[in-house]
Amino acid sequence: MSNIQQINRRDFVKLFGLASTGIILGCNISSDKKDFIPQTEGTFAPNLFVQIQKDGTITLIASRSEMGQGIRTSLASAIADELEADWKYITVQQATGDSKYGNQNTDGSRSVRTILEPMRKMGASAKMMLIAAAAKKWNIAEADCKAENHHIINIKTDAKIFFGDLVNVAAKEEIPAESKLQLKKVEDFKYIGKNLKSVDLKDFTHGTANYGIDVRIPNMKFAAIARCPVTFGTVKSFDAADAKSISGVEKVIQLDRMIPPTGAFFGALGGVAVVANNTWSAFQGKLNLNIEWNYGENESFNTEEFTKKITKRVHEKGKLIPGSTGDVNSAFNESKNIVEATYKVPFLVHAPMEVPNATAWFRGDKIEVWAPLQDPQTARAELAHFFEVDIENITVNVTFIGGGFGRKSKSDFVVEAVALSKKINAPVQVVWTREDDIKHSFYHATSVQYLKGSLDGKGNVSGWLQRVAVPSITSSFKPLSDYASGFELGQGFTNNPYNLDNFRLENVKAEANLRIGWLRSVVHIHSGFGNNSFVDELAFAAKKDPVEFHLNLIGKDRIIQGKSEYPYDSKRMKNVLKKTAENANWGKKLPENHGIGIAIHYSFYSYVATAVEVSVRDGKVKVENIWTTIDCGLVLNKDNVKNQLEGAAIFGMSIALYGKVTTKDGAVEQNNFFDYQMTRMKDTPKINIDIIDDMSKKPTGVGEPGVPPMAPAICNAIFNATGKRYRSLPLIDEGLLV
Amino acid sequence: MNKILSINGKLYTIDIADDTPILWAIRDFVGLTGTKFGCGVSQCGACSILIDGVLTKSCSMPFSYAVGKEITTIEGTSENLEFLREAWNDGNVPQCGYCQSGQLIAATSLLDKVENPTDKDIDNAMSGNICRCGTYSRIRKAIHRAVELKNQSI
Numbered sequence: 001m002s003n004i005q006q007i008n009r010r011d012f013v014k015l016f017g018l019a020s021t022g023i024i025l026g027c028n029i030s031s032d033k034k035d036f037i038p039q040t041e042g043t044f045a046p047n048l049f050v051q052i053q054k055d056g057t058i059t060l061i062a063s064r065s066e067m068g069q070g071i072r073t074s075l076a077s078a079i080a081d082e083l084e085a086d087w088k089y090i091t092v093q094q095a096t097g098d099s100k101y102g103n104q105n106t107d108g109s110r111s112v113r114t115i116l117e118p119m120r121k122m123g124a125s126a127k128m129m130l131i132a133a134a135a136k137k138w139n140i141a142e143a144d145c146k147a148e149n150h151h152i153i154n155i156k157t158d159a160k161i162f163f164g165d166l167v168n169v170a171a172k173e174e175i176p177a178e179s180k181l182q183l184k185k186v187e188d189f190k191y192i193g194k195n196l197k198s199v200d201l202k203d204f205t206h207g208t209a210n211y212g213i214d215v216r217i218p219n220m221k222f223a224a225i226a227r228c229p230v231t232f233g234t235v236k237s238f239d240a241a242d243a244k245s246i247s248g249v250e251k252v253i254q255l256d257r258m259i260p261p262t263g264a265f266f267g268a269l270g271g272v273a274v275v276a277n278n279t280w281s282a283f284q285g286k287l288n289l290n291i292e293w294n295y296g297e298n299e300s301f302n303t304e305e306f307t308k309k310i311t312k313r314v315h316e317k318g319k320l321i322p323g324s325t326g327d328v329n330s331a332f333n334e335s336k337n338i339v340e341a342t343y344k345v346p347f348l349v350h351a352p353m354e355v356p357n358a359t360a361w362f363r364g365d366k367i368e369v370w371a372p373l374q375d376p377q378t379a380r381a382e383l384a385h386f387f388e389v390d391i392e393n394i395t396v397n398v399t400f401i402g403g404g405f406g407r408k409s410k411s412d413f414v415v416e417a418v419a420l421s422k423k424i425n426a427p428v429q430v431v432w433t434r435e436d437d438i439k440h441s442f443y444h445a446t447s448v449q450y451l452k453g454s455l456d457g458k459g460n461v462s463g464w465l466q467r468v469a470v471p472s473i474t475s476s477f478k479p480l481s482d483y484a485s486g487f488e489l490g491q492g493f494t495n496n497p498y499n500l501d502n503f504r505l506e507n508v509k510a511e512a513n514l515r516i517g518w519l520r521s522v523v524h525i526h527s528g529f530g531n532n533s534f535v536d537e538l539a540f541a542a543k544k545d546p547v548e549f550h551l552n553l554i555g556k557d558r559i560i561q562g563k564s565e566y567p568y569d570s571k572r573m574k575n576v577l578k579k580t581a582e583n584a585n586w587g588k589k590l591p592e593n594h595g596i597g598i599a600i601h602y603s604f605y606s607y608v609a610t611a612v613e614v615s616v617r618d619g620k621v622k623v624e625n626i627w628t629t630i631d632c633g634l635v636l637n638k639d640n641v642k643n644q645l646e647g648a649a650i651f652g653m654s655i656a657l658y659g660k661v662t663t664k665d666g667a668v669e670q671n672n673f674f675d676y677q678m679t680r681m682k683d684t685p686k687i688n689i690d691i692i693d694d695m696s697k698k699p700t701g702v703g704e705p706g707v708p709p710m711a712p713a714i715c716n717a718i719f720n721a722t723g724k725r726y727r728s729l730p731l732i733d734e735g736l737l738v
Numbered sequence: 739m740n741k742i743l744s745i746n747g748k749l750y751t752i753d754i755a756d757d758t759p760i761l762w763a764i765r766d767f768v769g770l771t772g773t774k775f776g777c778g779v780s781q782c783g784a785c786s787i788l789i790d791g792v793l794t795k796s797c798s799m800p801f802s803y804a805v806g807k808e809i810t811t812i813e814g815t816s817e818n819l820e821f822l823r824e825a826w827n828d829g830n831v832p833q834c835g836y837c838q839s840g841q842l843i844a845a846t847s848l849l850d851k852v853e854n855p856t857d858k859d860i861d862n863a864m865s866g867n868i869c870r871c872g873t874y875s876r877i878r879k880a881i882h883r884a885v886e887l888k889n890q891s892i
Contacts, residue, residue, distance in 0.1 A: 070833070197830045204835035205823045207772015207812030211836060214771035222766065247755040280762035281755075283778070353776050353784055353836040353870050402774070402836030403870045434777040639830050643876065647833055650872025673781035673868060681864040684874040 022053040022167035023129060025122055025175070050079055050122050056089045056150060056164035070640035073199050075119055077191040077636055082123030082184060084147035087191065092199050094398050116636065116699055124181045133170035134161050186695040193695060195639035212372035212399040213431060215359040220427040223420055224282040225255065227271035227440050230295040230666035231514055232257070238272050242288040248281025249274055253423050258415055260382050265476035265515045267382065268415040269440060275424055279431050299666040301513035307344060307448060310469035310510050314342065314450035318467045318506030319483065323494040326502030331463025335454030339541045343530045344728040347661035348444035350519050351676060354402020355437045360417035361427035362387065367394045371414050372401040379411035383418055406518035410442050438676050439668040442517025443661055445471040449530040459542030461553055463502040468493060470526055475512035483507045492527025492708065497573045497602045499555025514663070520651060521707035524603040528708025532599035533727065536716040546598050546716065547581045566605035566700060572631045573602060576609040579629040579690055584611035593617050594624065595721025599709035604701025606632040610709035614717040620737040621718060623653060623683065628706055629690040633697030645689045645706040652710020654678040657738045660730050683738065741805055743768065746814030760804050761785045761796040764811060772812035772839050776868070783867030786840035787811050793847035812839035818849040825883035833871035841867050845881050854885050
């Protein structure tokens with residue numbers, strides 16, 4: 001039985017509200033496996049759909065959320081290519097958050113990695129059905145037909161029929177067996193690997209793309225929620241009189257904290273909600289609430305003290321981590337050239353341009369939600385648990401996402417909206433203010449690392465000790481997880497790209513007193529910063545050129561298979577480094593007050609090297625040029641990869657120069673973009689992106705891997721320019737102006 | 739009390755409190771949602787609109803200020819806005835797209851004032867608009883491209 005199937009038309013209409021004409025194909029993909037899940041008869045549950053209609057329109061129903069990483073366009077390109085479709089007929093529709101459509105979680109840079117193959121097979125299947133229909137019409141052999149530019153061509157006569165004119169006949173054709181599918185050769189690709197424009201450009205440039213915050217339901221209310229400044233604090237008492245005096249405010253309602261079975265940090269924080277007939281009144285009402293809080297045990301949490309505490313700890317022995325190898329102590333004893341350094345990264349917040357928000361309508365036995373969600377299925381499961389509604393009766397509609405960066409993989413804002421809708425018995429949109437977003441996030445954790453390295457007589461690294469203290473994301477799932485977990489250390493610590501004979505990694509205790517979450521490239525931000533800064537320091541101590549030193553440290557060609565189907569290949573790592581050095585004209589004479597720095601990183605199975613040129617004048621640093629090279633295997637949409645890497649450079653600059661969340665007495669001190677700053681147009685350097693075009697390799701991550709090398713490359717460049725080493729981020733806090 | 743707003747050449751009658759920022763008048767009362775909320779304090783430019791041709795952060799300007807004036811939002815049109823749209827399209831500028839309404843309006847205001855802006859002009863005019871996805875270099879190129887398109891059309 002083929003894993004691609006025709007879809008029951010009535011179901012299709014019900015699910016997507018699309019006309020049930022033409023060819024409708026569905027297949028099932030899993031996010032964990034690269035290919036189809038083996039299906040037994042009767043249990044087939046398609047989760048990826050393509051429809052071809054009489055007017056030629058091809059609609060792809062995408063299961064992954066679009067948050068700016070171009071997924072909708074990339075996935076459509078795979079189908080269009082195999083189908084020989086004309087790009088102008090391609091449209092994409094977002095699937096609702098139903099488990100029928102497979103795992104929809106959009107994080108970990110894995111969307112393209114997992115769905116490419118099934119998409120191509122769907123396209124190839126549809127093409128064969130169209131060819132079969134045309135062959136019948138002409139009464140010729142299928143082998144005498146080919147597909148080209150939205151038509152089937154009779155090879156012998158050059159006669160052609162438009163796709164749309166064939167769909168009714170083709171829809172009755174059998175779906176070809178998977179074994180019969182002939183996928184295109186790499187050199188024949190028309191869309192895959194080329195520069196494709198976003199399918200959503202028209203909406204983006206006319207203000208007609210609907211984000212979560214743009215959802216409008218008849219008779220809906222708008223709400224803002226005051227949450228305790230200290231994580232997990234609760235409402236002691238409140239006075240709503242002033243809030244209620246604001247024009248437009250209708251109700252003030254207390255919301256309890258909601259804790260899911262999966263862990264204490266998800267669910268909703270609770271607080272006091274102001275319901276109004278417009279967003280502004282809700283915001284104003286919230287500002288006019290007089291609330292007394294029970295701050296709870298996190299009131300004593302001060303980031304400054306915490307950093308001191310974990311800095312002290314990384315200078316003591318930690319827990320040995322498996323993967324350590326050789327004997328660093330002997331290496332240190334034998335060396336005459338020892339380098340030690342301590343690196344610090346602060347808490348960070350995603351601050352996507354679209355604040356967290358959700359529109360919910362609780363109707364007794366049914367719940368419908370509209371929200372910008374990276375992981376709609378987890379939201380659905382949480383809602384089923386909290387509101388005791390059958391999961392089949394919960395619809396989560398995923399809107400456009402105005403930036404996610406990991407923040408919108410959490411569902412707390414959705415749970416709040418449903419709880420409130422239930423209380424007021426009306427549809428309601430909960431909108432976070434920017435201050436809410438900065439003060440109540442799932443933060444990227446702070447870290448302190450201690451590194452000690454030794455050089456042998458030839459200036460080669462003979463020993464490498466690294467102690468890492470970073471509050472764990474696991475704490476959000478399982479409270480009191482005080483050490484980084486294995487999967488976190490696997491983000492650039494246990495699997496650094498270097499060839500080290502004597503390597504010792506130690507895990508150091510770090511408690512979580514804020515909600516910790518994922519932020520674009522996650523723990524790789526810490527490992528990328530520590531590793532690359534330290535290699536630069538070692539290169540300086542060895543009196544060697546940093547690029548040469550890096551190449552030497554990556555070492556001989558080797559492939560580390562690991563458990564993954566994406567082995568680490570040191571040759572690819574060296575290749576991107578060499579390319580970047582070449583593009584940056586490494587070794588060239590730089591203008592006065594300029595410096596250049598390099599960093600490499602392996603993350604989400606992709607290889608990245610970045611060189612940064614800075615100028616430093618009168619204590620003012622400016623990033624002048626960035627050169628990044630990525631090897632992410634097969635490239636689906638070259639221009640999209642380029643756009644992602646350009647964006648990652650800007651995101652990485654924000655981390656290096658500006659980003660810092662601090663707490664005092666448990667409360668986050670930053671408020672809005674004036675004190676949580678980020679890169680702007682005036683800071684933007686020339687960015688040169690080079691993409692290794694290796695169509696023989698599997699596609700790997702694109703959205704995140706560009707971020708980790710940025711901060712260390714900038715700091716290494718500043719060192720090159722000034723001789724001063726910056727080991728703590730962000731740079732604006734270190735006496736540098738930007 | 740009923741007030742009349744003129745947006746993109748159309749009149750809208752809404753019942754609204756005077757101190758409500760224009761942003762929320764447009765989004766929640768008129769129902770045009772292309773103008774975005776980003777920060778509420780004039781820091782990010784997502785809410786940029788033109789009032790009688792002047793670039794305005796609509797989140798921080800009371801609605802009453804716009805009464806009797808002409809508002810242009812991303813749902814509207816102008817000669818420069820159309821060239822910019824085409825250039826945005828040519829350069830495949832947006833990622834998540836959320837800030838792009840404000841970026842396009844700010845760029846329109848720039849081209850309305852400066853016929854052929856330099857990079858420095860662009861830095862000055864566009865640094866009030868944050869793009870968290872980081873599409874700045876594409877925005878810069880697209881503004882230059884729009885000028886090119888405009889010159890070609892003459």
